[in-house]
Amino acid sequence: MWYERFLGPLGVDMGIDLGTCNTLVAVRGQGIVLNEPSVVAVKKGTNQVLKGGQAVGWVAKEMLGKTPGSITAVRPLKDGVISDFEITEAMLHYFITKVTGRVRMLGPRVVISIPSGITAVEKRAVFDSAEHAGARKTYLLEEPIAAAIGAGLPFAEPTASMIVDIGGGTTEVAIMSLADIANCESVRVAGDDMDEAIIAHMKRTYNLMIGEQTAERIKIQIGSAAPDPDTEETQMEVRGRDMVSGLPRKTTITSEEIREALSEPVTNIIEAVTRTLERAEPELAADLVENGITLAGGGSLLRGLAIRIKEATGLDTTLAEDPLTCVARGTAIYLENIEVWKDTLENNADI
Ligand SMILES: Nc1ncnc2c1ncn2[C@@H]1O[C@H](COP(=O)(O)OP(=O)(O)OP(=O)(O)O)[C@@H](O)[C@H]1O
Ligand SMILES: [Mg+2]
Incomplete structure (x- = not known):
């Protein structure tokens, strides 16, 4: 549109790394302005987001695994793609509004990073979610490209x-x-499968059920892919529920056995x-x-x-x-160059 040239600098443009675990938003000229878990708390059996649409991100993550019967905390993305369309939309809406502020005449232009392997249907789902969430214009950027730009690789060079x-x-x-x-x-x-491998190991070896968050903590604290000559092997105390008695119990695990448990992923x-x-x-x-x-x-x-x-x-x-923010920083750098790059990006017209 002719007026985009004038409005462009006024509208908020944002790059979104819509991840399975974390969603990051970067705004042109401001860097990363939001970094929250991709989690939404809903009323069980519905798509109704709790707290009037505000139970998203950190608020919802705290509820995960500790929710009473009538509430479920869901991660609307699975394996890098949208598995629950309506909830993803609610989540994007919350994050986009949080960044742009409540009252806006003009929706933002957004660049969203997506895994390179996703299907046309899955792409459509990302588009529609962003549009319903208030984006004026949506561009998709393949995650490896965003990561390469964020990591400062010479990706455009021969x-x-x-x-x-x-x-x-x-x-x-x-x-x-x-x-x-x-x-x-x-x-x-990826990382989730490492957590699952730890959960399976605890069941198999100790008859101990542990939650996803405990598994992630074990991975981050003592997990490894190879022995490190500079770090000593360590131990960690883990709490969970005994599968036989059903009662809470603790046990001690070693970094060696967790390395072994992680070997498959x-x-x-x-x-x-x-x-x-x-x-x-x-x-x-x-x-x-x-x-x-x-x-x-x-x-x-x-x-x-x-x-x-x-x-x-x-x-x-x-x-x-800073590997965790690489993709989001890449989308922001892409945004800065959007006038140059936009013909190479997929946008609504292509799908
Ligand atoms: N210090 C650490 N050691 C090992 N794993 C870690 C560490 N810190 C974070 N992780 C793992 O990194 C993963 C999250 O990474 P990231 O935020 O890049 O994923 P995502 O972008 O949300 O997912 P995807 O790109 O697959 O959609 C989680 O599995 C988390 O447990
Ligand atoms: Mg990612």
Whole structure:
């Protein structure tokens, strides 16, 4: 529209990393303005968000796993994609309004990062959610591209770079060159599967039921993908419910056994990386010998994971700066260049 040129600077433009675990919003010129869990509390059996639509994010996460019978706390995204459309919309609406303020004449333009593997139907769901949530214009940006931009990789240059974004629901592996994805793979194995592996281990070995949040805490405190020569093996006390007696109980676990429990998801992630490398054109592969692999996403913070990927591939493997905000920062940088980039982005007209 002709007036967009004049209104553009007035409207709030935002980049959204709509993640399985966390949603981050970055605003042009302001950086990251919101970072909350992707959780919504609803009345059981309905899509009615509690507290008049305000039980979203941190408020809702506190309710997760501790909710009385009539309330459920849901994560509307599963494996990186929208599994509950209405609730995702309510969540986006809450986050967008929180950032733009209540009374606005003009909806924001938003760039939303999506996993590279999602289907047209899933893309449509993201679009519709953003539009119903008040966005004036929506652009989709593939998560690996956003991560590469956020990590400062030379993704638009004629040299290959590789990003591995390990989130909660999906791991995205991509080799990029000249602002495009040359090879990529998206596997639905990431941080959540590590938590599940720990839950399964506790059941199998100790007959102890633990919750998702406890499993995540174990992973972050003592979990690892490889032994670290600089850190000693440790122990941790864990509380849960005995599967036989049904009563609360505690037990002590070691970092070695958690490493063992995590080996399956870790191996799956590493295999996705090596498969992608095997498919790369020789010229691109040659560039990667120089440029190495960059890891992003919260899952990349698992101790020893970079070492394991380096061993498996023979390539230099480093963590991006602040891996958890990499994608959101990438969407914000994209926004700054939107006039240049927007033709290459998917927008409503394409779907
Ligand atoms: N220090 C840590 N060690 C290991 N894992 C961690 C650490 N910190 C966070 N994580 C894990 O990172 C995951 C969340 O990462 P992130 O916020 O990048 O995911 P997301 O973007 O919401 O998910 P997706 O991209 O799959 O939709 C969670 O599984 C969390 O447990
Ligand atoms: Mg993510």
